[in-house]
Amino acid sequence: MCSDNNFDDPGAMLLNGPRTRAFITGSEAVCEAVKRACVDMAIAYPITPQSESMHLIGDLYAKGYIKDYYRAENEFAVMAAVHGAALGGGRVFTATSGPGTLRAMEMFPVWAGARQPIVCAFMCRGVSLPPSIQPENIEMGMLLDTGMLMFHAENGQDFHDMILQAYLIAEQTDVHLPAGVFADGFFVTHTREEMMLPPEDFRLLPYDSNLAPVPTFDMETPPMRITRDPLLNKSNFISSSANASWHQEILAAAERARKHIRRFMGGLIEVENPGSKVFIAASGTAVSQSREAIRILQGEGIDAGLIKIKSIRPFPEQELKDAVEGADHIIVPEFNAGGWLAREIRASLDRNTRVTAGPRVFGGMTMPPWLIADEVKSAIQAAKVNGGN
């Protein structure tokens, strides 16, 4: 199936190539992406709202699109097994949600440390307690420093495109890091809407493990020689600096990913109405809700700009600084209780009292667009009142 590939430059094809319409769900969009990704192995463990995607990928395996697929014992086992498959030089895919992400947590820094371009989709949902299967993206805040690249999809279209783009970015020799592609569960996975798909015979080129900066493990290169001896932090003085420099190299690799994100994803952020005095900065489904809020505001004669943050790791500090240079207010709506995106934005900007960390919705409900519009209006109002003093 992978040999069907007729496209030399998949990256350009994804950005500018022909597409056909489909009225599908986000889960179906994930399947359409994986179908075109030349994946060697996918390993699944069910959890709502991720289950449909990995079920559909099981169907892809049955049709011969994937070389191997199975259901593991739990999420930790899944993430450990894809680690093994990637060590062996395969292109792998898996997905999970909320509590599954937390259960598998130990493996994410392991992927980054082993410099594996694993692509994992996260269909974000609430984490207990109180229990919720509904959309919420607090798990992203918990993954910010695992070393993986993190991309946040606004809708099913993004989810599809970003999975394919994630492979292109993650597998660059100077990057070679895992990439998490995140979408807000249900809002994206279970929403059926019109999307544009690349041709049926479009494929990524097969993964070439010879381009990896670390050797693939096989009988010639046994795992123990590489992973244990130099890096395990023992009393041996050299291992501490080896461990530290290896860490630094992971961070440097994420920095080097920026240029590839610009090339394959068209940038780390997207800006609408540049030069606005008020911006809404958001990622994921909060971007869609913000688009509706901007319509409401326009109806009331208020101009607001929109910053869609696509890459969370690496974080677009410079792009944000430039985009809001002349702005007075930056409103950050989020689907989580912690407000991790607002923290990231505040840490990136000077004059960061311009940032309003909210509104935030969590517990599973959608974010009414007027809630965002009201926040914009109160920020403007507060500035007027303060300015008058």
Next chain:
Amino acid sequence: MKSIEKNFIRMSGLGGQGAVTAAHILGSAANKDGLESTVNPFFGAEKRLAPAESYVRISSQKVYEKGEVLYPNTIMIFHPHVITMGKCYTMPFFDGLQEGGVLLINSDEPLSLRDEDLRLLADLKAKIYYVPATKIATEVAGSELSTNIAMLGGLYGIKKLTSIKSLKESMMERFGGGKFVASGSTAALDDAVKGKFAKVSQMIEKNMELIEAAGAALTEFCPAEEKED
């Protein structure tokens, strides 16, 4: 492409009644008609008779917003228990209904709604329609599992949001092909309803009959008149 005002629909039902499938069929039909539409469900643990909602947004303009429809123009109630036993995610059941909005309720006879609710509905200038969807589904299609199609028929009788041709094509796609992937319980219900017909095309013909019959069986109920009694 025909032009249409923003039309947001909330379908409140019980698990197994096909509210999610009805939304899929309606949204897909709107898409075929060249309109913008999005469809999504809301449910907890997937089990029969638990509250299940689905939402359809139809408009000539691009629809961005996601999640549950908070301010519907139309609310379709698939089972009286949604109202009488509070089996829905909003209280009261018509919470958020827009002025001049439509309520379509599956019930053989008008329900005795609370005076307070009737007053609020009258203030909203809401229109209430009843359709005995489960009864007609059983009579025409031979299965209560076709209640959702009868509800779509009731809606079509009130507002022609999509063409009948697209509704039919959308049903063909949903029930006919091998492409649709459902959860285990939805797949089992699909099999149960399809098992009643030798061919999917027969089922679709019956469904078209059902849509017409449900449209003809609508009764309008005026909350304002009731309030004065």
